[in-house]
Amino acid sequence: xxxxxxxxxxxxxxxxxxxxxxxxxxxxxxxxxxxxxxxxxxxxxxxxxxxxxxxxxxxxxxxxxxxxxxxxxxxxxxxxxxxxxxxxxxxxxxxxxxxxxxxxxxxxxxxxxxxxxxxxxxxxxxxxxxx
Numbered sequence: 001x002x003x004x005x006x007x008x009x010x011x012x013x014x015x016x017x018x019x020x021x022x023x024x025x026x027x028x029x030x031x032x033x034x035x036x037x038x039x040x041x042x043x044x045x046x047x048x049x050x051x052x053x054x055x056x057x058x059x060x061x062x063x064x065x066x067x068x069x070x071x072x073x074x075x076x077x078x079x080x081x082x083x084x085x086x087x088x089x090x091x092x093x094x095x096x097x098x099x100x101x102x103x104x105x106x107x108x109x110x111x112x113x114x115x116x117x118x119x120x121x122x123x124x125x126x127x128x129x130x131x
Contacts, residue, residue: 027048027077027078028124029122030077030124032044032061033066034061034063035063035127036063036129037130038090038091038095039062039087039091040091040128041059042057042086042088042128043112045101046076046084047079048077050070055104088128090113097130098110099128100113115128
C-alpha cells in the first residue's frame, strides 16, 4: 500500500514539472478560415519560433473559404504560447475588422486584433469572424 501511495505522490509532484517541459517554441501549421459574408483581405502576425515575429498578407479569401496560408513558399507556422493577430478588410474596402494592436505591413500601419485559436494535432485553426 505504501508503494502505491509513493507512486501516486511522485506522479502528482512531477506533473507540474512535466507541464513546464512543454516546449514554448512548439509550432503548429496555421489554417485560416473566413467566416465573414464578404470576401476579405487578411494580414496575419504570427510567431513561428521564440522571439521571432513575422507578418504575412494580403491573403484574399472568399466567404467560407478555409486554407493554409503560404508566405515565401512555406505554410505559416505559429507557436502555442504566442498571441496571433489578424487585421482584415473587405476586398471592396467597404469595412474592416480591427483591434488595438499596432501592426506595420508593407509601409502602412494597421490595428490588428488577438484571435482565438483552436489546436488540432499539428494544426491551429484561426477563424475570422465579422460579427
